[in-house]
Amino acid sequence: MSMSSAMNASVAGLSANSSRLGTISDNIANASTFGYKRVTTEFDSMVVGSGAGLYTAGGVRASTQRIVDQEGAIVTSSSALDLAMSGRGMLPVTSITDVTNGGTLGMMMTRTGSFAPDANGVLRTANGLVLMGWPTTADGDTGAVSRDTAATLQPIRIDANTPVGDPTTEVSLGLNLPATETRPDGSTAALPLRVEYFGNLGTTESLDIRFTPVQSNPDGMSNTWTVEIDDSQSATNPIATFTVTFDSSQANGGAIQSVVATSGAAYDAASGTIPLTVGGGQIDLFVGTPTSSGGLKQLAAGFSPSNIAKNGSPVGKLVNVELDEQGFLMATYDTGAVKSLYKVPVVDVPNLNGLVAQEGQAFVASPESGGFYLWDSGDGPTGTITGYARESSTTDIAQELTYLITTQRAYSSNAKIIQTVDEMLQETTNIKR
Known part of the structure; x- marks a missing residue:
């Protein structure tokens, strides 16, 4: 009968609003919880159908969901x-x-x-x-x-x-070699350069580099240098020897034209590096790519190691x-x-x-x-x-308190319906008397 369905529907309403009250209490309790994602309660009506002239109440079903995709402040x-x-x-x-x-x-x-x-x-x-x-x-x-x-x-x-410790694996040379030294009347003395690096055990090691001008052009500058590299960790030195020829054209004057290794690993023109086998492993020595502005240069100026860089660090x-x-x-x-x-x-x-x-x-x-x-x-x-x-938490206190008020009223109203149905059934019982 309709009165029984009304009572059942109200009981379902009490249960649904109790569930909503649980989510509200969780949300409010976690209003200050970092990373908390609020939970919502959705109500869906339950339709049972109706008989001839009588309506059968179906009640309500509650479902909850945590809103994870909502971002907190x-x-x-x-x-x-x-x-x-x-x-x-x-x-x-x-x-x-x-x-x-x-x-x-x-x-x-x-x-x-x-x-x-x-x-x-x-x-x-x-x-x-x-x-x-x-x-x-x-x-x-x-x-x-x-x-x-x-x-x-x-x-x-x-x-x-x-x-x-962080051993050195890359060394970059940025310097100028004096072009006039490659003339027949230039100095034949090698220009020395020491570059310190960090070994595998955190020790400080060094590469001793010598730049020697090649005076092979009797009519002017040869624009060619021989480079020898010694390693403080290696028993056999030099570990690498190569010849660098510089461009003398108007467009690329002073830039590297070619690098030819005479001992040690070959020069990689694409990366501008020469792999050096030192006592503790390998170091990639950057000397520059052909026609580029970085690395080794040769101009009519003094010897100036202006940009020497390396990676690695001592023990820390x-x-x-x-x-x-x-x-x-x-x-x-x-x-x-x-x-x-x-x-x-x-x-x-x-x-x-x-x-x-x-x-x-x-x-x-x-x-x-x-x-x-x-x-x-x-x-x-x-x-x-x-x-x-x-x-921060995604809980909105003002919103949750609003939900709390409506939930309380809905719960009270469902309880009132149950009370009303009880009174109506009592009246039905009194008819027999």
């Missing part, structure tokens, strides 16, 4: 490892329990986190979320990595107490770690050296609202969210990773 902080996403995407994390126990790491994701190294150097939050990334070389190369699985991601570990201790907008975790040492340790990708899924919420503002993929893909920060559809920042 970015709040700045004083910690370099307070991280937040600016735009779409999430940070890849795993559980400290999985890291401690070993084995396969569970893949989770979060929008923000306050990360710090623990006693083992693992970069984690206070609630146990461990930041993951791809290990890199000092210049940021990750090598081949998987983008659709977490197989190549590793928990980020920072060893702050171990000294680190870690003083600071920061994550840049490209997702590179950059380490700064007390020697002034800066190098990349890891690259943190940005995780994205087709349906962010289909993610399943976990403890600590973390999420995992589900069939509703679709599979994840690991993008470079700022690439594709994703935003960038921001340091010194946290993402």
Whole structure:
């Protein structure tokens, strides 16, 4: 009968509004929780149908959804490892329990986190979320990595107490050789240049370079020099000898015309480098490309080594770690050296609202969210990773309090209907009396 259906519908209304009250209480309780995503409750009517002249109430059904794709406001902080996403995407994390126990790491994701190294150097939050990334070389190369699985991601570990050396692998020469020395009446003395570099063990080594003019043109300048290189680590010197001929045309006067190696590795004209085999490995020596303005020059001016550059650094201790907008975790040492340790990708899924919420503002993929893909920060559809920042809760207190008032009224009204139905049934019972 209609009275029974009215009571059942009101009971469904009480249950639905109770569910909505639960989401409102969660949202308000987490108004100050960084990275919290508010939950909404949607009501759908249940239609049972109607009989001959009588209406049968169906009631209401409640469904909840966490709005993950809504972005919270970015709040700045004083910690370099307070991280937040600016735009779409999430940070890849795993559980400290999985890291401690070993084995396969569970893949989770979060929008923000306050990360710090623990006693083992693992970069984690206070609630146990461990930041993951791809290990890199000092210049940021990750090598081949998987983008659709977490197989190549590793928990980020920072060893702050171990000294680190960064050997030199590249040396660039920028200098002028006096053109007049290649005349028959020029000086035959070699022009010396010492370039210090850092060895594999952090030692300071040196390349001793000698530029000797070739006076082979009896009528003027030959524009040719012989270059010999000795290495302080090598038992056999010179490690390389080559001849440089400079252009004397109006268009490219003073630029390199050709480089011919007489001992050691061959000259690469495309990159302008000569590979040097030193005592600790290989150093690429940049001398310049043909017709370019960089590297070695020959003009009618004095010998001037004006731009000598090299990479590498002596042994140093870690003083600071920061994550840049490209997702590179950059380490700064007390020697002034800066190098990349890891690259943190940005995780994205087709349906962010289909993610399943976990403890600590973390999420995992589900069939509703679709599979994840690991993008470079700022690439594709994703935003960038921001340091010194946290993402605030998406809860709007004023809106939730408004929902609270309407929910309370709806709950009271459904309870009133039940009371009314009870009174009507009581009247029906009284007819028998």
